[in-house]
Amino acid sequence: MPLTGHCLCKAVTYTADVDAPLLTGYDHCDDCQRQSGSTYSLVVVVPKEKLSTNGPIKKWKGTADSGNAVYRWFCSECGSPIAHEPEAAPIIALKGGSLDTEIKKTLKPDTEIWTASKLPFCQEHLAKPFEHMPQ
Template sequence: MPLTGHCLCKAVTYSADVDQPALVAYDHCDDCQRQSGSTYSLVAVVPKDKLTINGPVKTWSGKGSSGNAVHRLFCSECGSPIAHDPDAAPEIIALKAGTLDTEIKKTLKPDTEIWTVSKLPFCQEHLAKPFEHMPQ
């Protein structure tokens, strides 16, 4: 079963012809923190040649730590980040896992953390006082 997903407004959809991501990671790099507006970005890495994206995607490119470009794809309608595509690893693309279809993302099991050099010191795996919903 392919991995499928979409942006917030559903103008951008995608499908990766794989059963599972090659890697599911908490990406702590500073750029992912800024793009997600959060402490990290959950990414699902897939082979680029297995991914099909449909809809109005825009790209912003910046320089990664390798010195090569990292292309960040997002919906031009709602701004949802869809993926980042590093020139340093041209065979893969990192989908923003929060955009996967709900039933698929519920089955994800992050297996690593990347760019932990940028991990914020207050990030912990389990916090003492979780809330199911806000406010509670």
């Protein structure tokens, strides 16, 4: 079943033509904390080539610790975060909260990344932890 989702105002919609995500997890990096406005970002990772989008997406270019670009996608109408896309990798991390409601209910996060940036009051392990990105 494909993964489908949209922004808050529904101006941006997307479909990831996959049977299942490559990874579903909690991303504790500082940038994801800031983009989500929370202690971490729930991410659903899919191959870039499997994602199709419609609507007014704006991309902001940031720099990862590796020095490579990371593009943060959001709706240019309502500002909802949609995804982050590491330029140097063939994947894109959809923001779990932007998935359609019935799909969100079926998610089973199994991984934590960037636990090196995990906030001290959030120290209970939510899933399989990696200090940075899994290798």
